[in-house]
Amino acid sequence: MTTTSEERADKERRGDERRPGELNARELGRWVWRQLTSMRTALMLLLLLALAAIPGSVIPQEDVDSLAVTRWKTDHPKLAPWYEKLDLFSVYSSPWFSAVYLLLVLSLVGCIVPRLLVYYRGMRAQPPAAPRHLSRMPVQASYSTTLSADEVLAHARTVLGRRHRLRKAGDGDDYVAAERGYLREAGNLVFHLSLLIVLAGVAMGGLWGYQGGVIIVEGKSFSNNLTQYDDFKPGGLFRQDQMADFRFTVDKFSVSWLKSGPKAGQAREFDAALSYRIGEGPTKKYDLRVNHPLKLDGTDVFLIGHGYAPVITVRDSKGQVVTTGPTVFLPQDASFLSYGVVKAQAASPQLGFDGFFYPTFDMVNGNPVTVFGDDLLPTLSMLAWTGDLGYDNGASQSVYVLDKAKATQVKKKDGKPFRLDLQVGDTVKLPDGLGSVTFDGVQPWIRVQISQTPGKEIALIGVILALIGLCASLFIRPRRVWVRAVPADAVPGAEGTMNGTGETRVEIAVLDRSGNGDMDEVLAGLLAQLQEARQ
Known part of the structure; x- marks a missing residue:
């Protein structure tokens, strides 16, 4: 049907002139909320949060070990600027990680609150009435008894009432309806609520x-x-x-x-x-x-x-002590080969040393190594620098970094770098009367x-x-049980119909709502308990 100009004008006045499938602001907001609060979105956000946490466990983090971050930046000068832009050195406080975190919280709240209302209504509702034909249920059994129908139903209520919730009996009801396993859904809800509690605690x-x-x-x-x-x-x-x-x-x-x-x-x-x-x-x-x-x-x-802190004493050209005490050296590998820096800014000219500490020194294939993490044969091997070590510009310096930009390396007479190789008790004099260095001993340090x-x-x-909610959702089996008792004469084709014995026909059906339980054993147990009252 063609829309007339009058109808289009009327729609424009009402403000509802839209193309097919077009949503207004309210409908779009409702659609976005439904997508965000769906269980599928919550699971995707949870997976995304787990994936986002991987860089935080692989890349050194500023809030965990800033020294490791400094070493990583030194070892990867090209990647470090990109990692800083992506906040990979502080993953858990980055805007993108926080966004995923907050969206997950919002999605879980939107998922759980409506389910709590549904569960509350389900807890207050009675078990459903018995189907008309219990014999068509997948797990069912029947037998005949000389007890009356009222006696059978009363005994069924006593047996099922121990572990099931019963449907209130109505006038003329020829059955007993029972249900159990409500805590399974409660376990699911507790599990999801616990995620919110964990997230709140972490926040x-x-x-x-x-x-x-x-x-x-x-x-x-x-x-x-x-x-x-x-x-x-x-x-x-x-x-x-x-x-x-x-x-x-x-x-x-x-x-x-x-x-x-x-x-x-x-x-x-x-x-x-x-x-x-x-x-x-x-x-x-x-x-x-x-x-x-x-x-x-x-x-x-x-x-x-x-790690280890070698005790080093540095004297200037006049023999005056310009620095002394333990200097922290940072481990570089599992054998505790350690790198450190010694600065003597009070010396004139300033003196600086950087190199390695070997807890248990040895030479392997002509290369210096440490063969044991314990300080059995502590040895220092350092290079010396003199001149401007960066203190004159007033900028703060890391105690683990030696600024060599304007410094001059101390060399031997033949032009080769002067290396200080010391063991405990050794003293080495620097060339050109610059002073001396003494290795006094080793003290351990701890990082807390x-x-x-x-x-x-x-x-x-x-x-x-x-854990409680997960165990409840895994091990609690929700099931429904129906027991119907009617005179056998009233059941077409039932035993005792023609001989007029006056027996009662009892039908039992069990339904597993989880879909994976072995109901044959449950049915056999109920059948044995109900037949205890047979006369």
């Missing part, structure tokens, strides 16, 4: 918590304030006044090494003996070990790494992670609820 930790790391040499102390941290990652709503008042000292650090067998050279146990104090309270002792954190007023202290995570208990509750 609380990310917003109100903080996480930092610091390297502490044996014998040194740490106080919980921002100036003491090597790296610090606060949450979005973090306040400095929420930091707990505590301090601790690393009294001793020991490592047990495997010295024989196929795993010789591997570390077995780590133990850092701490003395700690909360506020103005008494000093206490604690052995900090891997997976055994120290809990201090809501803050956790974890042992996450260790200090974190405050307010929502971790909530996340743990969510995980426990998820």
Whole structure:
């Protein structure tokens, strides 16, 4: 039918002139909401969140180990700028990860809330009435008894009422309807609600918590304030006044090494003996070990790494000590071959050294290596630099990086680089009267992670609820049972119809709503219980 000009004008006045399939703003919003809150979208977002978390477990993260990020950037100078643009060094706080996270929360809320209402109505509803022909059900049985129909139905209610919910009997009903397994759907809902609880707990930790790391040499102390941290990652709503008042000292650090067998050279146990104090309270002792954190007023202290700090003394041309003490060297591999930097900015001219520390030095095929992680034969091998080491411009420097842009490498008379090879107790004089370097000894250091995570208990509750809900949804079998009892004379073709014995015909049917249960055994059990009352 052709639309007349009057009809088109009338539609334009009403504002409903649209092409077929065109949606207005309200309908489009409803369609988008339905797509977002569908279970398929929730599963896709959950998978996408898991995939988005992979870079965070493969690429070093700033909030976990900033030193590892610095080394990675140095080793991959071409990829580092791209990774920074994509926030791959801080995946879990990046805008794209947060967007997926928030969409997943919104989708789960939209999925679960309507299902809660449906489940509530289902819990209040009665079991369905018995089908007219129970004999057509896939799992059914029948028998005859001399009991009356009322007696059979009363006994059926007693048997089924122990573990089933019964349908209220109506006038003239010749059946008993029962149902069980309602907690299966509750398990599904609890599982999905637990995901929201876990996400909420993680979000609380990310917003109100903080996480930092610091390297502490044996014998040194740490106080919980921002100036003491090597790296610090606060949450979005973090306040400095929420930091707990505590301090601790690393009294001793020991490592047990495997010295024989196929795993010789591997570390077995780590133990850092701490003395700690909360506020103005008494000093206490604690052995900090891997997976055994120290809990201090809501803050956790974890042992996450260790290494060596050679004790080095540098003297200038006048024999004056310009720097001395342990210098942290960072491990480069599993054998604890470590790289470090020594700076003597008080010397005139300034002196700098960079090189490697070998815990157990050896020469293999003419190459220096460390054959054991334990410090059995500690050896230093460093190059020397002099001149402007970058302090004159006033810029802050990392203690693990030596600025050589304007420095001059110290060389031998033949023009080759001057290398300092020292073992404990050795002193090497620098060329041209620049001074000397002494290797005094070795001290271990530990790296601790200090974190405050307010929502971790909530996340743990969510995980426990998820396990409970998952077990309920897997092991609870929803089923329906119907028992009908009528006089045998009223059943066409039933036994006893012609002989007038007055027996009662009993029919039983069982339906498994999950579709994968073995109902034959359930039917046999119910049949045996019902026939107990047979006379």
